[in-house]
Amino acid sequence: MTVLLSTRGLSKHFSGLHAVENVDFDLPAGQIRALIGPNGAGKTTFVGMLCGRITPSAGAVIFDGQDISHLPAHRRIRLGMAYTFQITSVFPGLSVAENVALAARPHLRGEAEVAAAVQDALDRVGLGGRTGQVAGDLSYGHQRLLEIAMGIAQAPRLLILDEPTQGLSDGEIAAFKALIRDLSATTTILLIEHNMSVVMETADMVTVMNFGAILAEGRPEEIRADPAVQAAYLGTDADAGT
Numbered sequence: 001m002t003v004l005l006s007t008r009g010l011s012k013h014f015s016g017l018h019a020v021e022n023v024d025f026d027l028p029a030g031q032i033r034a035l036i037g038p039n040g041a042g043k044t045t046f047v048g049m050l051c052g053r054i055t056p057s058a059g060a061v062i063f064d065g066q067d068i069s070h071l072p073a074h075r076r077i078r079l080g081m082a083y084t085f086q087i088t089s090v091f092p093g094l095s096v097a098e099n100v101a102l103a104a105r106p107h108l109r110g111e112a113e114v115a116a117a118v119q120d121a122l123d124r125v126g127l128g129g130r131t132g133q134v135a136g137d138l139s140y141g142h143q144r145l146l147e148i149a150m151g152i153a154q155a156p157r158l159l160i161l162d163e164p165t166q167g168l169s170d171g172e173i174a175a176f177k178a179l180i181r182d183l184s185a186t187t188t189i190l191l192i193e194h195n196m197s198v199v200m201e202t203a204d205m206v207t208v209m210n211f212g213a214i215l216a217e218g219r220p221e222e223i224r225a226d227p228a229v230q231a232a233y234l235g236t237d238a239d240a241g242t
Protein backbone atom coordinates (compact mmCIF):
# COMPACT_ATOMS: atom_id res chain seq x y z
CA MET A 1 0.00 0.00 0.00
CA THR A 2 1.51 3.32 -1.10
CA VAL A 3 0.48 6.21 1.08
CA LEU A 4 -0.14 9.33 -1.02
CA LEU A 5 -1.00 11.78 1.75
CA SER A 6 -0.28 11.79 5.48
CA THR A 7 -0.53 14.16 8.38
CA ARG A 8 1.28 13.93 11.68
CA GLY A 9 0.24 15.85 14.76
CA LEU A 10 -1.70 18.28 12.59
CA SER A 11 -3.39 20.97 14.70
CA LYS A 12 -5.14 24.30 14.24
CA HIS A 13 -6.13 26.55 17.09
CA PHE A 14 -8.25 29.66 16.61
CA SER A 15 -7.63 31.82 19.69
CA GLY A 16 -8.06 28.99 22.17
CA LEU A 17 -10.51 26.90 20.11
CA HIS A 18 -8.92 23.58 19.09
CA ALA A 19 -10.55 23.27 15.66
CA VAL A 20 -8.18 20.42 14.70
CA GLU A 21 -6.10 18.70 17.36
CA ASN A 22 -3.13 16.41 16.79
CA VAL A 23 -4.46 14.51 13.78
CA ASP A 24 -2.48 11.59 12.35
CA PHE A 25 -4.01 10.61 9.01
CA ASP A 26 -2.93 8.32 6.15
CA LEU A 27 -4.57 8.15 2.74
CA PRO A 28 -3.38 5.32 0.46
CA ALA A 29 -3.07 6.02 -3.27
CA GLY A 30 -6.12 4.99 -5.27
CA GLN A 31 -8.57 5.11 -2.40
CA ILE A 32 -11.87 6.95 -2.14
CA ARG A 33 -11.91 8.27 1.43
CA ALA A 34 -14.90 10.01 2.93
CA LEU A 35 -14.37 12.47 5.76
CA ILE A 36 -17.49 12.88 7.84
CA GLY A 37 -18.47 14.39 11.17
CA PRO A 38 -20.96 16.78 12.73
CA ASN A 39 -21.01 20.47 11.87
CA GLY A 40 -17.99 22.19 13.41
CA ALA A 41 -16.01 18.93 13.76
CA GLY A 42 -13.03 20.47 11.97
CA LYS A 43 -13.30 18.87 8.53
CA THR A 44 -12.99 22.03 6.44
CA THR A 45 -10.17 23.33 8.64
CA PHE A 46 -8.32 20.01 8.29
CA VAL A 47 -8.67 19.98 4.51
CA GLY A 48 -7.69 23.67 4.36
CA MET A 49 -4.39 22.72 5.97
CA LEU A 50 -3.87 19.89 3.47
CA CYS A 51 -4.32 22.34 0.60
CA GLY A 52 -2.28 25.18 2.07
CA ARG A 53 -5.17 27.59 2.52
CA ILE A 54 -4.87 27.44 6.32
CA THR A 55 -1.54 27.54 8.18
CA PRO A 56 -1.33 24.82 10.84
CA SER A 57 -0.61 25.70 14.46
CA ALA A 58 1.47 22.51 14.67
CA GLY A 59 2.21 19.31 12.79
CA ALA A 60 3.15 18.18 9.29
CA VAL A 61 1.50 17.41 5.94
CA ILE A 62 3.33 14.86 3.78
CA PHE A 63 2.40 14.35 0.11
CA ASP A 64 4.01 11.52 -1.84
CA GLY A 65 6.81 11.28 0.72
CA GLN A 66 7.59 15.01 0.67
CA ASP A 67 6.97 17.31 3.63
CA ILE A 68 4.80 20.03 2.06
CA SER A 69 3.83 21.73 5.33
CA HIS A 70 5.47 24.99 4.30
CA LEU A 71 4.55 25.02 0.60
CA PRO A 72 2.02 27.63 -0.55
CA ALA A 73 -1.24 26.41 -2.07
CA HIS A 74 -0.19 26.97 -5.70
CA ARG A 75 2.90 24.79 -5.25
CA ARG A 76 0.75 22.01 -3.82
CA ILE A 77 -1.54 22.27 -6.86
CA ARG A 78 1.50 21.85 -9.08
CA LEU A 79 2.42 18.67 -7.18
CA GLY A 80 -0.97 17.23 -8.10
CA MET A 81 -3.48 18.30 -5.46
CA ALA A 82 -6.79 19.71 -6.68
CA TYR A 83 -9.68 20.81 -4.53
CA THR A 84 -13.11 22.30 -4.69
CA PHE A 85 -14.67 24.10 -1.78
CA GLN A 86 -18.09 24.84 -0.37
CA ILE A 87 -17.68 28.43 -1.47
CA THR A 88 -17.93 28.49 -5.20
CA SER A 89 -14.77 29.32 -7.14
CA VAL A 90 -16.46 29.66 -10.52
CA PHE A 91 -15.95 32.89 -12.51
CA PRO A 92 -19.59 33.80 -13.21
CA GLY A 93 -18.91 36.10 -16.17
CA LEU A 94 -16.91 33.54 -18.14
CA SER A 95 -18.26 30.66 -20.17
CA VAL A 96 -18.38 27.14 -18.77
CA ALA A 97 -15.55 26.06 -21.08
CA GLU A 98 -13.37 29.07 -20.26
CA ASN A 99 -13.68 28.36 -16.53
CA VAL A 100 -12.40 24.83 -17.03
CA ALA A 101 -9.69 26.04 -19.44
CA LEU A 102 -8.37 28.41 -16.77
CA ALA A 103 -7.98 25.45 -14.41
CA ALA A 104 -6.42 23.22 -17.07
CA ARG A 105 -3.94 25.61 -18.72
CA PRO A 106 -1.19 25.61 -16.06
CA HIS A 107 -1.04 21.80 -16.33
CA LEU A 108 -1.07 21.36 -20.10
CA ARG A 109 0.86 22.47 -23.15
CA GLY A 110 -0.95 23.93 -26.15
CA GLU A 111 -4.52 25.05 -26.69
CA ALA A 112 -5.53 21.86 -28.53
CA GLU A 113 -4.59 19.82 -25.48
CA VAL A 114 -6.45 22.26 -23.22
CA ALA A 115 -9.57 22.13 -25.41
CA ALA A 116 -9.57 18.32 -25.32
CA ALA A 117 -9.13 18.26 -21.54
CA VAL A 118 -11.92 20.82 -21.11
CA GLN A 119 -14.37 18.82 -23.22
CA ASP A 120 -13.44 15.56 -21.49
CA ALA A 121 -13.86 17.06 -18.00
CA LEU A 122 -17.21 18.62 -18.88
CA ASP A 123 -18.45 15.40 -20.50
CA ARG A 124 -17.53 13.46 -17.38
CA VAL A 125 -19.61 15.69 -15.09
CA GLY A 126 -22.50 15.85 -17.55
CA LEU A 127 -22.02 19.45 -18.67
CA GLY A 128 -20.60 18.62 -22.10
CA GLY A 129 -23.55 20.28 -23.82
CA ARG A 130 -23.16 23.57 -21.99
CA THR A 131 -19.65 24.65 -22.94
CA GLY A 132 -20.70 28.05 -24.32
CA GLN A 133 -23.11 28.96 -21.55
CA VAL A 134 -22.19 31.79 -19.18
CA ALA A 135 -21.24 30.10 -15.93
CA GLY A 136 -23.20 32.52 -13.77
CA ASP A 137 -26.40 31.43 -15.54
CA LEU A 138 -25.98 27.80 -14.43
CA SER A 139 -28.06 26.47 -11.56
CA TYR A 140 -26.27 26.17 -8.22
CA GLY A 141 -26.00 22.39 -8.66
CA HIS A 142 -24.50 22.77 -12.11
CA GLN A 143 -21.99 25.28 -10.77
CA ARG A 144 -20.90 22.63 -8.25
CA LEU A 145 -20.44 20.18 -11.13
CA LEU A 146 -18.49 22.83 -13.02
CA GLU A 147 -16.15 23.19 -10.03
CA ILE A 148 -15.60 19.43 -10.10
CA ALA A 149 -14.84 19.63 -13.82
CA MET A 150 -12.29 22.34 -13.04
CA GLY A 151 -10.64 19.92 -10.59
CA ILE A 152 -10.72 17.00 -13.02
CA ALA A 153 -9.17 19.10 -15.82
CA GLN A 154 -6.03 19.45 -13.70
CA ALA A 155 -5.60 15.64 -13.92
CA PRO A 156 -4.82 15.62 -10.19
CA ARG A 157 -3.24 12.79 -8.25
CA LEU A 158 -5.39 13.79 -5.28
CA LEU A 159 -8.82 15.35 -5.68
CA ILE A 160 -10.32 16.91 -2.55
CA LEU A 161 -14.04 17.68 -2.68
CA ASP A 162 -15.76 19.64 0.08
CA GLU A 163 -19.48 18.83 0.14
CA PRO A 164 -19.74 18.33 -3.62
CA THR A 165 -23.34 17.10 -3.59
CA GLN A 166 -24.74 20.04 -1.65
CA GLY A 167 -27.46 21.59 -3.81
CA LEU A 168 -27.56 18.73 -6.34
CA SER A 169 -30.81 17.05 -7.34
CA ASP A 170 -31.37 13.33 -6.70
CA GLY A 171 -30.56 12.57 -10.34
CA GLU A 172 -27.38 14.64 -10.21
CA ILE A 173 -26.34 12.88 -6.99
CA ALA A 174 -26.78 9.48 -8.66
CA ALA A 175 -24.61 10.67 -11.55
CA PHE A 176 -22.06 12.05 -9.09
CA LYS A 177 -21.69 8.64 -7.42
CA ALA A 178 -20.92 7.07 -10.78
CA LEU A 179 -18.50 9.87 -11.59
CA ILE A 180 -16.56 9.38 -8.34
CA ARG A 181 -16.19 5.66 -8.99
CA ASP A 182 -15.03 6.39 -12.53
CA LEU A 183 -12.50 8.98 -11.36
CA SER A 184 -11.06 6.70 -8.70
CA ALA A 185 -9.43 4.60 -11.43
CA THR A 186 -6.94 7.41 -11.96
CA THR A 187 -7.22 9.69 -8.92
CA THR A 188 -7.14 9.36 -5.15
CA ILE A 189 -10.20 11.08 -3.72
CA LEU A 190 -10.87 12.72 -0.35
CA LEU A 191 -14.50 13.61 0.01
CA ILE A 192 -16.08 15.71 2.76
CA GLU A 193 -19.68 14.64 2.54
CA HIS A 194 -22.83 14.96 4.62
CA ASN A 195 -24.99 12.81 2.34
CA MET A 196 -24.69 9.34 3.88
CA SER A 197 -25.88 7.48 0.78
CA VAL A 198 -22.98 9.03 -1.15
CA VAL A 199 -20.56 8.04 1.63
CA MET A 200 -21.88 4.49 1.93
CA GLU A 201 -21.99 3.84 -1.82
CA THR A 202 -18.71 5.42 -2.91
CA ALA A 203 -16.16 5.37 -0.08
CA ASP A 204 -13.61 2.59 0.36
CA MET A 205 -12.87 3.92 3.84
CA VAL A 206 -14.45 6.51 6.10
CA THR A 207 -12.74 8.80 8.60
CA VAL A 208 -14.98 10.34 11.25
CA MET A 209 -13.97 13.57 12.91
CA ASN A 210 -15.47 14.96 16.10
CA PHE A 211 -14.26 17.91 18.17
CA GLY A 212 -11.19 18.32 15.96
CA ALA A 213 -9.93 14.75 16.37
CA ILE A 214 -10.39 11.45 14.54
CA LEU A 215 -13.13 9.55 16.32
CA ALA A 216 -13.17 6.45 14.11
CA GLU A 217 -11.87 5.06 10.85
CA GLY A 218 -13.07 2.02 8.92
CA ARG A 219 -15.05 0.62 6.03
CA PRO A 220 -18.47 2.20 5.51
CA GLU A 221 -20.35 -0.71 7.05
CA GLU A 222 -18.07 -0.69 10.12
CA ILE A 223 -18.60 3.03 10.55
CA ARG A 224 -22.33 2.67 10.21
CA ALA A 225 -22.32 0.05 13.00
CA ASP A 226 -19.98 1.94 15.36
CA PRO A 227 -21.93 3.10 18.44
CA ALA A 228 -19.56 6.00 19.12
CA VAL A 229 -20.08 7.24 15.56
CA GLN A 230 -23.81 6.84 15.81
CA ALA A 231 -23.83 8.84 19.02
CA ALA A 232 -21.66 11.61 17.58
CA TYR A 233 -22.97 11.82 14.08
CA LEU A 234 -25.24 9.27 12.54
CA GLY A 235 -28.00 9.92 15.04
CA THR A 236 -28.16 13.54 13.99
CA ASP A 237 -27.52 14.65 10.42
CA ALA A 238 -27.76 11.26 8.73
CA ASP A 239 -31.16 10.43 10.15
CA ALA A 240 -32.36 13.80 9.01
CA GLY A 241 -31.52 12.60 5.50
CA THR A 242 -29.06 15.38 4.69
Ligand SMILES: Nc1ncnc2c1ncn2[C@@H]1O[C@H](COP(=O)(O)OP(=O)(O)OP(=O)(O)O)[C@@H](O)[C@H]1O
Pocket residue numbers: 014017019037038039040041042043044045046
Ligand atom coordinates in the same frame (compact mmCIF):
# COMPACT_ATOMS: atom_id res chain seq x y z
N1 LIG B 1 -11.33 31.32 10.74
C1 LIG B 1 -11.86 30.84 11.87
N2 LIG B 1 -11.80 31.55 13.02
C2 LIG B 1 -12.30 31.08 14.17
N3 LIG B 1 -12.89 29.87 14.30
C3 LIG B 1 -12.99 29.11 13.18
C4 LIG B 1 -12.48 29.55 11.93
N4 LIG B 1 -12.70 28.57 11.00
C5 LIG B 1 -13.34 27.58 11.66
N5 LIG B 1 -13.51 27.91 12.96
C6 LIG B 1 -14.13 27.05 13.99
O1 LIG B 1 -13.44 25.82 13.99
C7 LIG B 1 -14.34 24.73 14.22
C8 LIG B 1 -14.22 23.75 13.07
O2 LIG B 1 -14.83 24.34 11.91
P1 LIG B 1 -14.85 23.62 10.48
O3 LIG B 1 -15.48 24.57 9.52
O4 LIG B 1 -13.50 23.11 10.18
O5 LIG B 1 -15.82 22.40 10.77
P2 LIG B 1 -16.53 21.43 9.73
O6 LIG B 1 -16.42 20.06 10.29
O7 LIG B 1 -15.99 21.65 8.37
O8 LIG B 1 -18.03 21.92 9.80
P3 LIG B 1 -19.19 21.95 8.65
O9 LIG B 1 -19.60 20.53 8.44
O10 LIG B 1 -20.26 22.76 9.30
O11 LIG B 1 -18.60 22.58 7.43
C9 LIG B 1 -15.72 25.36 14.39
O12 LIG B 1 -15.97 25.51 15.77
C10 LIG B 1 -15.59 26.69 13.69
O13 LIG B 1 -16.47 27.63 14.25
